[in-house]
Structure formats: structure tokens, C-alpha cells
Amino acid sequence: MAETPLRTVPDLTGLLKHAGHVLETQLTAALAEIGLTPRMQCVLINALGQERTQIQLAEIAYLDKTTMVTTVDALEEAGFAERKPSATDRRARIIAVTEAGAEAAEEGQRIVDKVHAEALAALAASQRAPFADSLIELVNGQLATPVEAQPVRRARQRT
Numbered sequence: 001m002a003e004t005p006l007r008t009v010p011d012l013t014g015l016l017k018h019a020g021h022v023l024e025t026q027l028t029a030a031l032a033e034i035g036l037t038p039r040m041q042c043v044l045i046n047a048l049g050q051e052r053t054q055i056q057l058a059e060i061a062y063l064d065k066t067t068m069v070t071t072v073d074a075l076e077e078a079g080f081a082e083r084k085p086s087a088t089d090r091r092a093r094i095i096a097v098t099e100a101g102a103e104a105a106e107e108g109q110r111i112v113d114k115v116h117a118e119a120l121a122a123l124a125a126s127q128r129a130p131f132a133d134s135l136i137e138l139v140n141g142q143l144a145t146p147v148e149a150q151p152v153r154r155a156r157q158r159t
Helices: 012-032 040-048 055-063 065-077 101-119 125-140
Strands: 081-084 091-096
Touching: 012 040, 012 101, 040 055, 040 065, 040 081, 040 091, 040 101, 055 065, 055 081, 055 091, 065 081, 101 125
Parallel strands: none
Antiparallel strands: 081 091
């Protein structure tokens, strides 16, 4: 049996994936209390204050087209947003946040901030800002853009 290779650096992928998953489940549970999902909250926050199309919001929120449509459908059904024609491009539809949606987004942001503050509270006070600053630096730098990669496919087998 071969030996496991020695790690020379921490498993950032595994650590970030785990932390992201746990934070997302905590956010999902907390936001559910006011009828929002993390996706709905993200779309609302990014649709406030600036006219953005559904496509632009999908890019900001890292949502595929189908997921974005279902998210906006849910926001419309809840009375938090509506699709309207763009003032600058009549072919495009913008997502306009309703008054109820703005209130929900504000409450949702308080919840998001609370969940994030609770997560950061696991660190010593002196470590919180440097940790967050380091993550921001990674996300804005080395980890800003995904690499285009072809999925690995198995060769077809002849029958």
C-alpha cells in the first residue's frame, strides 16, 4: 500500500469549501425565518439602488440562468421584486425591488451580518479584521477569476 503524500500547505480548497457550506446552511436557516433564501437576499441587495438586468444580477450572484429565473419568480411571488422593461434597452428586463422587498433586504442584511459576526467571533478579536482582509485580498487577486477548464470525459467504448 502506498503512503499518503505529505501536505506542504493546508488544504485551502477543503477548508474554504467546508466553511462556505456551513455558513450557507446557517444563513439559509436564519433567512428562512423572514421568508428569504441566501440567493433571494443576494439578488435583492444587488438590485437595490441601481438598475440591473436579470443577466447582470445572475453574474453578480454567481447564478446560472435557470436558477436566476426561479429565484426572481420566488421574489415576485413573495411581492419583493418585479420584472420591468429597462429604460436603456427595451429588449432587457430589470429586476425592480418593491417597498416590501427593500424592507426584507434590510432585515435580511441584519441577519447576514449577525451570522457572519457569529462566525468571526470564533477568532480572537485581533484576528478578525486581518482574516477578513486576507480573504478579500485572495478573492480580489489570485482567486478572482475561475480557470476555464474542459470537463474530463471518458472515451466512448465501442460495443
